[in-house]
Amino acid sequence: MAVFTRQPRTTDDAAETAPDTPEPPAPSGRLARWRAERPTAARVLRHTATTLAAALVLCALLLPNTVHTVTPGKFFRIPVEAIIGAAVLLALPRRPRLVAAVAGGLSLAALTVLNLLDMGFYEYLGRGFNLVLDWGLLDDAQAYMEDAMGGAGATALAIGAVVLAVLLFAVTTLATVRLSNVLARHRAVAVRSTLAAAVAWTLASTLGLQVGTLPLATDHASVLVEVQARRVQTTLRDEAAFEREARTDVFGGTPGEQLVPDLRGKDVLFAFIESYGRSAIEDPLIAPGVRRTLDSGTDSLAKAGFASKSGWLTSATYGGSSWLGHSTFLSGLWIDSQQRYRTVTSGDHLTLTKAFQKTGDWQTLGVMPGVRKGWPEAKFYGLDNVYDAFELGYKGPKFSWSTMPDQYTLEAFQRLEHGRERDKPLMAEIILTSSHQPWSPLPKMVDWEDLGDGSLFGPIQRAGTDPTEVIADSTRSKEEYGKSVQYSVSSLTQWLERYGTKDTVLVFLGDHQPIARVSGHRASRDVPVSIVAKDPEVLDRIAGWGWTDGLRPAPDAPVWRMSDFRDRFLTAYGSTPSRKTG
Template sequence: MFGPLLLLIGLNVSLVGISWWLPAGAAPSALPLLAVEIPLLCAGLMLLRGPLQRYGIVLIAWMLMVGVLLGFSELGAQWALGRALDLSVDLPLLLSVIHLLEGAMGWVFTIVVVLLGAALLLFSALALTRGLSGLVQGGRPIFAASLLLLFGGIWFVQANLGVGLLGAPMAAQFYNQANAVIAADQDRAHFTKTLEEHTDPAADLSQLNGRDVVVAFVESYDATSAGTPRGIELLSEQLEAAGLGVVTARYRSPISGGQSWLAHATFLSGLTIDSQRRYEQFLDGNTHSLITDFQRAGYQTAAVLPAIVGDWPEGEAWGFDAVFDGANIDYAGPPLGWVTMPDQFTWHFFSESVRQPTSAPLFTQIALISSHAPWTPVIELMDWAEIGDGKGFDRWASAGPSALSVWSNAEKRRAYYTKSIDYALNAAVEWAIQDLDDGVLILMGDHPPSPLVDGKRPSQTVPVHIISQDASLLGKFEQKGFSAGVMAPKQAIGQFSDLRGLLLEVF
């Protein structure tokens, strides 16, 4: 009897522990101690007899395991993405998680983790089935009825007093996911209507006078989560000494922790695209974006995406004139953990192989990745004249601690996150000083990092810097709420979806 009871205690901890282990800002005010589903389901099984009870035990065991899986998936979504789990859009992210593990720790480790996870699930389900059998078989109906009355009564009293002794975490997970499916269907219809009403703005971009525009997303860049990045106060002085000015504002990203392409899509489209479902709807609709805005004004358009290592049909759907992904960027150096190539090489490649050969004015989106988790190794900037094909980065091939070492220590996670942001910002600023010339650089975060960095749900706001030698152009951004310098004000002045309209108005 002791073994089955111990198993149910572990099950209870797994179910109610979800509420206790959520990041700050996500946990409910009343934290339960007991999952009421456990005694109620056990009591229900005791009332059954024969084959119904046997089949019921198997069904309930697997249902409880699904509840535990949903709970831990909720934890994963909250800690990694800073939001609730939504299976209607999150299931495909399993492949992204596997890819991240493989890039950070290798295929052997990833395969072992996946196999161990599957084995643990099967073993737990079988053990729970046996444990339930030992508890409920031969149970008396009067005892079962007493359990139902006792916990039903406590639940009723709790509902009226507002205390949190009992909870129904499994039922809540099932309810939330059912609601998510309904909400997804409603959102699909709503966004379809939004796309139909999405008008194509008229903009000639005459204020740019044919100057290049570079939009560079710094992965997971959020100065609030990082603290003040080391040396960021000096970046304004360095830019000013090179004849470049900078203005900064804070905008609210549609996402946090990951799925960077949704933030990019929101910026380009001028619509809030906060789910994969909306992303696919937008691309299927072949709707206009900043890319088509610049093309109509005579610009060539390009995307530089060093993190893309497989097929990316979305590039054709977006309509870029040229897409440079990891496969067709000539990099001869080593991958640095998850990162396929360091940001400094990405900037070097952009200047040498994308911008220099283009005679027409150029609009480019660059997705920088050196600050992508797991933030190891963090390297130093090289002499730009020595970068060449990237072989010089071999010196850092085995540098830094392992990803497991960084992620197993909260203080080390925060430190390496901050260092990675330092590197990304300094690489971008050094590039601007030597190569931006009369162009305009929009340097921005795509989303805040996951709550794993500081244990809190992020605010979803990120800095947006406009860098240019044209003081009058920067002045127009200041009129729209931007502040001089690189330090982002604490309050957001808009949503990512506002930026397309703002740029078209200023440009």
């Protein structure tokens, strides 16, 4: 009987008879293959992306809304919103967590955009961005950049801003989604870390721990959201309240014959000098040249028989939106928003200029070189005729935003209206624009006889400074701003000395302070105001105001709200109050 013994299987036998074992699939796709081939580099990249995502979220939570408060210490604090956000994401299942992460990213991006808009508005207008009212001002900003940088540069800047905004929303959303996934993958560590952060925030808040002068524990983002919400709420409430206020007018029912009787027969001119603020007279870098110009103007006018008195008015606007200052001064209402402006100009509230029209004894007109489109507000202001940028006969170059030099504007006013034979005296509102930012390039005074159609300003404009260089330099902005105010004041005082008569009464003032880059972040909103006349009785009527003699108001001269001027002026010159309601 044959005996069979079991022989050990060879390796080859095992290979032949063993069942097929599937090999792990090869990585598909370039990125997957790269990760498999370079695991260390892939790990470093993942950690870097996560770190950058966390940094972006923290920066969005801690970003201030004003330029001058952006300091390194602002970003080394513990935001409570990050702790709450992490806790919420950890508590949610996968799909709700993804939705919450996307919503959080979009919200952070929106808050960042609002903070950046706040920065721009605080820098240029001295106030934050209003979600309800201020979208239309972005068009004005675009027009301003076109004047300062040219059409191509402004368009490129606008496109760049839109692209950056889109990227911000995309990248911030991707960052929050990535962080939510990291929290889910490392849940145990994430829970412990979130609890530790919550304890650290509570202790820091309780003990008042600080990073420099800033609290270590912060709810900065929540406060900014509350600020934006409060602005919207205040705006909506203010609209109805102001509408009621605008319907009540102390002089609204006064008959024409009882308005400004003490100025009958006078040519009364109200001139606004763009951005002529208190800083022009008091800032150490700006003031010396402006003071010399005001003092020499006072002396020259005195030799021509004119006297003057000056004080201060607090403007309703700052850095821009000049029309708010104009309307506040002329209406006697505090108009510090576009909504208020629309409300008052759509009604029949009595303006200072309309008071002269209502008498029937004056020819009323506006000289508006900055107006380059339809201006229906002329009816509200009571102006019989308006000379805009296209009706003054100017053939020379623009000076950035300013369509023509102030000297030319005043000479055109003289040629078109003031120097003509008339049946009635004039009441004119004149808006001078040469001191409008960016204060580059600037015009220079020329011989009045040589002004012609303004073509002679071509070489002066071409030889001027580059606005893009001035905009970026605070010191140069101050220097050029000071020169622009000197030019505007010189144009006005020389015009008065040259063409003024015994019946000329000039009231001139600034509409607002220059932007914060020039006036400073803690500057007041005060602007100088002066009344100039040959007839001593005109200034005698305001002797009780306490104003300073000359064109330069003393530091301690009275300061009134700009909205107070209308009633004080009407009263001083004999107007009889008669209240109108509704």
